[in-house]
Amino acid sequence: MEILIHPRELTQRWIDKAVELDIKRVSLHPVGGMDAHSTLVGMLNEIEKPEFKEKIDTLIGRGIEIGYEFHAASYLLPRELFDTHPEYFRMDEKGQRTTWGNFCFSNQEALDIMAENAVKLIEKLYRSPDEYYIWLDDAKNLFCHCENCKKLSFADHQLNFCNHLARTIRRVKPRAKICYIAYFEAVDIPKVYTPEEGVFLEYAPYERYTEKDSFSFEGDYLELVGNLVKFFGKEDAKVLEYWYDNSIPYRYAGNKLVEFTPDNKQIKADYDFYRGLGFKTLATFACNLDDDYVALFGEPDLSALKED
Ligand SMILES: [Zn+2]
Secondary structure, eight states, rough: OOOOOOOGGHHHHHHHHHHHOOEEEEEEEEOOTTHHHHHHHHHHHHTSSSHHHHHHHHHHTTTEEEEEEEEEEHHHGHHHHHHGGGGGGOTTTTSEOOSSSSTTTTOOOHHHHHHHHHHHHTOOOTTTTTTTEEEESSSSOOOSSTTTGSOOHHHHHHHHHHHHHHHHHHHHSTEEEEEEEGGGGGGGSSSEEEEEEEOOEEEEEEETTTSSSSSOOOOHHHHHHHHHHHHHTTTTTTTEOTTTTTTHHHHHHOOOOOOOOOOHHHHHHHHHHHHHTTTEEEEEOTTTTSHHHHHHHHHOGGGGGSSS
């Protein structure tokens, strides 16, 4: 099991808990949303500091890996480039180029700049494994509506982006792997591109937690998840769940910490379900269950995090 927490939440308590619960990796996840490029910069600044590096060293010293997973399109293609190169940027539904999220997926120069910036970015990820989670921006409807981009699906554009990152990063790190996150519109199977060497699936079933009633996997959706695993291959397939994500209730409550009760029965049933489909790695967000939470509500029940 792997968990994702916000960078500031990495304290001695989470390190001890991770050991106790046999967590394989703790990944730092800067707060998402349309400001994710700024929270990413915040994390990069933090992990530069000796005292933060020391925390990471402690974690690794206790047998747990450090990881990093974040939204980065607006970071990789600096928005300041709009003044000189509006064609690098996304066209909205009205035909206007905009800096609001992502980029023009079919602009090769933009892709090249982003891949080169990704190479520089991964150098900053202190003691990261050669497995990179560099996601597009964090909102729906961030599609580019230009004539070229319209020819392909969002999933195809995202896979092309991942392939390009993989090719570029593997020139300096030959064993690097790049995640394709099946999330929002990218949950569909790409039709034109196929994953190149090093690209693997991370499936994040966010829709389960935004529907009125948490849906169960059946019918078309079950088929889709199975097909995603088949398309990308089982070898490195990973699911990124929200079993312990207290940041969703936090947002719904108007940025207020609320008491969290995990659905242990469902979580255990999900383990079997995902394993049955061939997923090799299980991960979950565990944000907003930090020291502040414990001060207000006491220790949350984390028992189901320990896989059988
Ligand atoms: Zn475009």
